[in-house]
Amino acid sequence: MYVTVKGGERAIDNAHALLADKRRGDRDVAELSLAQIDNQLALGVDRVMSEGSLYDRELAALALKQARGDMVEAIFLLRAYRTTLPRFGASAPVETGAMDIRRRISATFKDLPGGQVLGPTFDYTHRLLDHTLTEQSDVPAAATAPTDETAFRSVADLLAGSGLIEGDAEPAGEVGDLTREPLSFPAGRDLRLQNLARGDEGFLLALAYSTQRGFGRNHPFAGEIRYGEVEVEFFAEDAGFTVPLGTVAITECQMVNQFTGTATQAPRFTRGYGIAFGQSERKSMAMALVDRALRARELGEEAGSPAQDEEFVLSHSDNVQATGFVEHLKLPHYVDFQAELGLLRQLQAEFFERGTETPEGSSKETPMQDAAE
C-alpha cells in the first residue's frame, strides 16, 4: 500500500529556482551558448548523443547546459525528450565502408590502402596542462595537404580476402529493437550491439579492461578505428523512394581477436564490433571488446567472466536505468522505513526477552542496533 504524504511544494519550487540560479552562476561571467558547447565541448556532446541514443547536436548541447555538465543527467534528458516524438521509421543501414574519413588508424597493418590518418586526436599528446588555453587563444588554421582518392579499405576486408578472418553474419529476419520490446535472454547480437551502443562508457570501459586483465581474455588488436561522416538514407513511404537525409558523424572500431576454428572450419581471427555517434573512440573500442567477450558461448569459449555474462552486462549497461534505481533511494521512503523500524523493534523486544533467560544474552550492543541509528 502507498500512503501519500503531501508537502514541500514551496521547498521544491525554491530549490529549482536556486538550481537555475546556480546553473547561471556569476552573472558577470558570460553565459554559455549552445554553439559554444557544440563546438568547444564537442566530445561531451558526442557522448550525450551516443548514450542518449539520439543524434542531435543542438539538443545534446542543450541537455549538457541544462544538466550543468552532468553527463548522465544530460543523457537522461535526451532519452526523455525522444519519447515525445513520433518515429517515422528506420534508416537504411549506414555504410561505414563508404565513410568520408576524418581519422583512420590501424594497430595491425601500417600500410593500408588509404593510409593511416590521425585526424584530431589526443594520442601522442603529452597530457600536460596547456596553460595557453587559460586565456583566449589565437589558434592558427590547421595544416592541409593534397588528398589522394585511394579508398580507405577496411582491415577486415583485407584479411577476409585471404580467409584469415571471419566474415560478417548474413542478415537473418527482423531487426530487434530494445526500445520497443523489453530485452530477453539469450539476446541476439543485433540487440546486444544496440544495448552496448547506448550503454555507459565507464561501465563498458571497465568491462573491456577486465577482459584485458584476464577476466575473459581474448587477445585483441585494434584492427581499425575510423571516424568520419556517413550518409543516411531513408525509405519515404509518401515519396515512394529512398531519400537522402544528410550525414552523421560516426566512430567505428573493428577489434581483431584470437582465432577459433572447428572440425570443418580452419582457424581464423574473430572480430568484435563497436560503433558510436560522433568521435567516441574510447566508447567504440570498449564496445568492440565487450561485444567480442559476449560472443564467448557462440565461439565455444569458456564463459565464466563478468564481461562474458550477457545478462549481467546487458542488464547493467544503461546508465539511465542504473541512475534511476540508485538515485530513487533518496526519495522519501518514510512509510517503508517506519514498517522496517516497527519490525526491528519487535525483533529487539523478543531478543531481549530471550536474553534475560540465557547467560550469553548479556551483550546489548548488536549490529542491528547500529544499523538502525
Added chain:
Amino acid sequence: MSVTNSHNRDANVADATLPQRRAAMAVLAKATAADIARGLSHVGSDVAFTDARPAEIGLVMLRGRIGGGGAPFNIGETTVTRAAVRLASGETGFGYVLGRDREKARLAALCDALWQIDAKRQPVEDHIIAPLRQQQRERRALARAQTAATRVDFFTLVRGEDER
C-alpha cells in the same frame, strides 16, 4: 518489411530522373534554411503551392551493420523533419532532412516540387543546387585536406650491422 531492401523498392519508381532528383535532395538536406531561401528567391515565387504535409519533427532509427557489413542492427535514433508541398500544377515535393528545422524541410520540399517541373528544373539546379553543392564540396575538400595533412609516413630505422 524493413528498409533493408529499400533500394529494391525504388525500382518501382520508374523514373530516369530519380538519381538526379535524389542528388538534389542530398544537397538540400545538407544546406541551411537561409541558404535554400536565398537560392529560391532567384528562381521566382510565381508558383502557388499548399502544404500537403505540414512540417513535422520526428525520429528515424539509424541502422548500422553487424561487423560493418553484416546484418542490420539499431544504433540509435536521430531527429528528422519532414514536409511535403503540392503545387497548383499537381507536383508534390518532399523534404526530408536531419535535425529539427521545419522551415528548412518545407523549403526543401518546395525545391523538390519545383524541380519536377521541366521549365523550373534548370533554374533550380543553377540557382539553388549548384551553389550549395559547390559550397559543400569546398567544405568537404578542406576537411579532407586537413585530414590528409595528418597522414602518417612510416619509415624504418635500420639497426645493427647489415651485411652488404
